[in-house]
Amino acid sequence: MAKGRELTPQSQDFSAWYNEIVQQAELASQSPVRGCMVIRPYGYRIWELMQGALDGMFKATGHQNAYFPLFLPKSALDREAQHFEGFAPETAIVTHAGGVELEEPLVVRPTSEAIIWPILSDWIQSYRDLPVLLNQWANVVRWEMRTRPFLRTTEFLWQEGHTAHASEEEAEEETRRMLGVYRTFMEDWMAMPVITGLKTDSERFAGALRTYACEALMKDNKGLQAGTSHNLGQNFARAFDVRYQTEDGEHEFVWSTSWGVSTRLIGALIMAHGDDAGLILPPKLAPYEVVVVPIWRDDEQREQVFEAGERVRIELEKAGVRVHVDAREGMNPGVKYYDWERRGVPLRLEVGPRDVQAESVMAVRRVTPEGADRKLPLPMEGVGRVLRDMLDAIQEETLAAALARRESATVRGLEDYSEFQRLMETDGGFAFTGWCGDGECEQQVKDDTRSTIRVIPDEEFRSPNAPVRCLCGEPSVYEVVRARAY
RNA sequence: CGGGGAGUAGCUCAGUCCGGCAGAGCACUGGCUUUGGGAGCCAGGGGCCGCGGGUUCAAAUCCCGCCUCCCCGACCA
Numbered sequence: 001m002a003k004g005r006e007l008t009p010q011s012q013d014f015s016a017w018y019n020e021i022v023q024q025a026e027l028a029s030q031s032p033v034r035g036c037m038v039i040r041p042y043g044y045r046i047w048e049l050m051q052g053a054l055d056g057m058f059k060a061t062g063h064q065n066a067y068f069p070l071f072l073p074k075s076a077l078d079r080e081a082q083h084f085e086g087f088a089p090e091t092a093i094v095t096h097a098g099g100v101e102l103e104e105p106l107v108v109r110p111t112s113e114a115i116i117w118p119i120l121s122d123w124i125q126s127y128r129d130l131p132v133l134l135n136q137w138a139n140v141v142r143w144e145m146r147t148r149p150f151l152r153t154t155e156f157l158w159q160e161g162h163t164a165h166a167s168e169e170e171a172e173e174e175t176r177r178m179l180g181v182y183r184t185f186m187e188d189w190m191a192m193p194v195i196t197g198l199k200t201d202s203e204r205f206a207g208a209l210r211t212y213a214c215e216a217l218m219k220d221n222k223g224l225q226a227g228t229s230h231n232l233g234q235n236f237a238r239a240f241d242v243r244y245q246t247e248d249g250e251h252e253f254v255w256s257t258s259w260g261v262s263t264r265l266i267g268a269l270i271m272a273h274g275d276d277a278g279l280i281l282p283p284k285l286a287p288y289e290v291v292v293v294p295i296w297r298d299d300e301q302r303e304q305v306f307e308a309g310e311r312v313r314i315e316l317e318k319a320g321v322r323v324h325v326d327a328r329e330g331m332n333p334g335v336k337y338y339d340w341e342r343r344g345v346p347l348r349l350e351v352g353p354r355d356v357q358a359e360s361v362m363a364v365r366r367v368t369p370e371g372a373d374r375k376l377p378l379p380m381e382g383v384g385r386v387l388r389d390m391l392d393a394i395q396e397e398t399l400a401a402a403l404a405r406r407e408s409a410t411v412r413g414l415e416d417y418s419e420f421q422r423l424m425e426t427d428g429g430f431a432f433t434g435w436c437g438d439g440e441c442e443q444q445v446k447d448d449t450r451s452t453i454r455v456i457p458d459e460e461f462r463s464p465n466a467p468v469r470c471l472c473g474e475p476s477v478y479e480v481v482r483a484r485a486y
Numbered sequence: 487c488g489g490g491g492a493g494u495a496g497c498u499c500a501g502u503c504c505g506g507c508a509g510a511g512c513a514c515u516g517g518c519u520u521u522g523g524g525a526g527c528c529a530g531g532g533g534c535c536g537c538g539g540g541u542u543c544a545a546a547u548c549c550c551g552c553c554u555c556c557c558c559g560a561c562c563a
Contacts, residue, residue: 015557089561090561090562111563140563142562142563144561144562144563145487145560145561145562146558146559146560146561146562151563152562152563156563158563213563224563225562225563226563227563228563260563261563262563263563264563265563293522295521295522296521297520297521330520330521331521331525332520332521332523332524332525333521333522333523334521334522334523334524334525335521335523335524335525336523336524337523337524338523338524339524350522352521352522353522354522355522362522375522450559486562486563
């Protein structure tokens with residue numbers, strides 16, 4: 001990356017910055033296939049850490065993992081009309097296989113409802129079979145017009161939860177519960193604050209009754225939909241004839257939900273925290289929380305320094321810290337510093353002859369807190385505990401910083417349309433405004449400003465004095481969060 | 487699909503206007519010296535100049551056709 005490039009809210013510079021980070025931090029590289037991505041080991045490790053955390057949270061809420069086919073029979077996708085309309089334009093279709101033309105084309109799944117529900121309709125007979133709480137870790141394909149590493153790729157990795165319930169209330173509860181799980185993950189693990197709420201009809205998942213979402217704000221002040229949770233009502237049950245027998249012997253359609261987050265979250269992580277020097281990773285999702293850089297002049301020092309580095313590594317591992325000793329030869333320490341900073345490692349430990357002499361190590365944080373010394377000498381004795389605590393503090397500080405940044409880029413109570421238009425043209429960010437509830441008004445604002453209603457926020461995010469008028473001047477029915485978004 | 491830009495070494499690009507030996511920096515390989523914030527010297531490897539045709543004694547360069555990629559919009563997690 002060019003030295004001294006500012007990370008500005010001008011999205012064009014930001015775009016270039018983003019692409020460079022993805023390359024230089026070795027997260028992903030270009031694939032020979034249009035819009036697909038190659039996730040490199042360092043980037044994939046972040047995904048594995050995300051998977052581990054999310055999977056634990058899914059299990060803790062009673063879900064089980066399963067796996068369903070990659071291909072959907074084309075006819076299955078047509079079963080739910082809105083679902084078909086929503087996804088048909090962006091599907092990839094297999095027409096030939098095994099050297100012959102297929103009788104029925106196969107659709108590479110853009111999401112799995114159309115294959116899961118025909119199967120679950122056989123699994124579900126009685127109210128005793130409910131609820132069904134499933135999750136699948138998989139890849140999906142959506143042939144989008146424009147792609148961007150992690151944020152929008154032709155093929156992406158994700159998890160999709162699919163559940164069936166005996167009542168509408170239970171399905172709604174599940175939808176909200178999983179939205180909450182996502183929120184907790186994004187705040188506690190990604191250190192990324194989000195606003196949760198309901199999507200408007202125009203942004204609702206194809207075939208859903210209601211779509212809820214977690215909306216995050218990136219450093220260029222554009223919004224990002226980071227996760228969604230859908231209450232599908234009985235739409236899919238009707239389309240795929242998923243019925244169960246109640247205690248009274250009646251036959252009822254199940255109530256279903258689906259929810260998902262994808263490798264887009266890696267993009268979110270980059271854009272929520274990164275700075276001019278590169279990636280900034282919250283410790284909980286950093287492949288390495290600490291990197292040890294040994295420094296030496298001659299063979300004798302080399303031996304001493306590596307011995308000390310090894311002791312540090314063992315002690316850190318005992319304290320539950322992911323640590324890596326950068327033993328690369330023939331490379332100046334400075335090069336290694338820049339390398340690991342670019343890759344977002346939260347803490348670096350320098351171990352040189354002077355430190356060995358003093359029985360200490362030199363700790364340097366990726367982000368120096370206000371008023372703190374950049375370099376911090378620590379006694380070797382008990383360094384595991386000290387660094388574990390420091391990393392936990394860094395995790396908290398990363399979230400606090402992101403939250404403060406979001407709040408500084410949030411405007412509330414805007415009613416004047418020209419003022420709103422100017423805001424979207426210049427600073428961007430989240431704008432809490434009124435909305436009359438009319439879809440045409442929503443579209444007009446989108447055409448005028450390229451901003452959209454990100455979410456009708458949940459109660460805790462709403463303003464104490466919500467605007468009484470929509471941007472169009474009509475009385476406001478909902479307070480909404482508007483922003484330009486990815 | 488509209489608007490803009492680019493295809494030359496692994497990467498970033500110069501050379502194209504005005505035709506004349508295929509270039510630079512970085513990266514890579516080997517050697518020596520270095521190592522507390524992006525190391526130095528020496529030696530070396532690496533090319534279908536996007537593809538096809540034409541003009542010419544001679545084409546990366548001029549002409550015609552085609553292809554691909556990137557950026558900005560419309561579509562979207």
